Amino acid sequence: MFLRFREEVIKTLGEYGDERFLRESEHSDLASTIAFKLAKELKKSPKEVADEIVEKIEVESDYIGSVESTNGYINFFASYEFLEDTINVILDEDENYGHLNLKGRILIEHTSANPDGPLHIGHIRNSIIGDTIARIFSKAGIDVKTHYYVNDMGRQTAITVLGVERFGLSDKKPDHAIAEAYVNANRLLESEPELEKHVEELMLKYENGDEEVVAKFVNAVNTALEGIKQTLGQINITHDEYIWESEFIRNGYVDKILKVLDEKNLIKKDGAWIIELEDFEKEVVVRRENGTTLYITRDLAYHLWKNENYSRFINVLGADHKLYASQLSKILEIIGLKPPEVIFFEFVSLPEGSMSTRKGKFISADELIERVKREAERILAGREIDDEEKRKIAEAVAVGAIRFDFVKVAPEKPMTFDWTKALDFERQTASYIQYSHARACSILRRAVEEGMPDLEFKGELCTAEERKLVMLLSKMPYFIGRVLNELRPNIFAEYVLSVASTFNDFYRLHPVLKADSELRMHRLAIVDATRIVLRNGLELLGIEPLERM
């Protein structure tokens, strides 16, 4: 809805309707700073210019209530009609509110952690960003598919296979059992370096499709993935497909991409096949001297496949892959293929330093989920709610806290993990939003018990707080649009939080159920619309909107 208001403002400004000078403002519903820019060339003060523009423009839009010139700013205020349409559209569209009616298909690849152990708290930053982006694209109307790219051909997979051969698998959760084998095998390799040869042989045989070795790899990888899927499921994340990199060897895409590169004369054959790239110090090897391929070769093949099947594809990657990704993109561009759009996120580290699966130095996502859940249960222990519901609430609050803590931080910010913060619900976080939602539900529940009246929102009844809340509610599609353009899910988390906070201001100052009939219908409409925005917002963040807590 806000998007419509914005368009009307641009239209009203006519020749001055440059989007670059539109600002959201605390002084108005939308402000233009264009007078500051024009002041210089017109040799007048910004205030004079703004006054003249306001004088000149004619408001024909029903959505614009008034325009004012203040200190050089041109301030636009929404009309009652806009506020009324906002509430009515939200109530009418309900679970669809937020959609943008966009078309198209998109592929989002995220998580893609090596199948050599459980996901740790760095991996799930990837998963949470990727899943949230996927949900938001989907809401906008786009057909989204998500992929987990499985690195089954790496040295680390061969080492897990060695670990399983030597030590078997314990009866721990499958991904943790694989990690144990992996860590043990790494230790073994340190004491018996001659085993290195066996690892290489395993890799070679796997690439060449040796039946017995393939079975071992498939078993090890599937074991890890089984555990990984369980973990992701716990935080409401599923992938549409798991794509194994070995598939691209077996289905001919690797040969195909090597042929294309060769035909374009990009490859220098010096035993190994090498691509030299301008602007990069290091050359890229795409085929070893022994004839086997490298990670980037298979990834190029995967991206060839993506090009053939999707017009838009996004990868969520750790910042450590920046150089790699730019090499990949460069090569794709040279051969006329589209590079992926990439969302990079910085590392999650522990107070004592960075994590390492190989050294077994990490906090697993499972441990985090378990401990946060236990803490939520502890807080609920004294409440008068039956045990079954208590358990469900604790689970929803825990998952919400985890997802929100990761998604709210801008991807480019490095994070240091802190247990006391992870376990603290007494602050503005998912539970705060869930609580606000539950409050709205509670009011509506009582209203129904008392015989729900028709909801009727009236713009002219709005107090300042109500107006502020309704304006914010109108912005949900606008923020969804911004996430699509900027690929920064944290701005949406921030938005949902601000709705909850503004609703709490409203809640404190405005009795709803005790209000007289006209005001009561008006406020119930606001509460219901807020409930819808919070519910839809939480769902887009992958967090369960609780009706009571």
Place this chain on the structure above:
RNA sequence: GGACCCGUAGCCUAGCAGGACAGGGCGUGGGCCUCCUAAGCCCAAGGUCGCGGGUUCAAAUCCCGCCGGGUCCGCCA
């Protein structure tokens, strides 16, 4: 050595296609439940927006240099 990212009150964080007093939260001090859920709300203290230059009518935001932290530069993935 080269490249990329980050640096906002004791701690965490928003803002960074330049513009109206730098928003929140945690923690600290004080206050609010005969009234729709106190996982809430209010008040107070706390800031050289890492440092130094520059561009501009205007810089947390853009440019240059430095400092601090992280990351990357394999015929690994």
